[in-house]
Amino acid sequence: KVICDGCNFAYIMRECQGSKAPICPFCRHLTDMSKEEYRRNLMKRIEANDPEAMRHKGFDCESEGDYISAFGYYSKATELGDVGAHFSLSGLYREGQGVEKDEKKEVHHLEEAAIGGHPKARHNLGFVELKNGRHARAAKHFIIAA
Helix, strand or coil: CCCCHHHHHHHHHHHHCCCCCCECCCCCCECCCCHHHHHHHHHHHHHCCCHHHHHHHHHHHHHCCCHHHHHHHHHHHHHCCCHHHHHHHHHHHHHCCCCCCCHHHHHHHHHHHHHCCCHHHHHHHHHHHHHCCCHHHHHHHHHHHC
């Protein structure tokens, strides 16, 4: 289950304004849990091979600067079909974080994410095509991403 960026943004804004108690945007239950409870629940989901949980753990690792662990979690999530993890892997390859910079692998993961419907990946592919002088293809990617 994936929630769109607009709905997620509205949810975050509502929480920041403090107008309501924090609730899960998917199930609408209160998310009043400690960081320890969050980590414990996340690890349970990872043990159950939940690709979204692996992507979230990868993001947590990347945020802490542990790019090698992030790469491992993202890679496992991509094997299980998570398009967001493909997008995240493309960023690691683009920046050379935890892996060697590799434009071919970056583009491969962008393509996989875009095929899976990831709009930011499609947008980034447009810039790759633009950089390579393929303006018509870039325009198509931008239109699809919009």
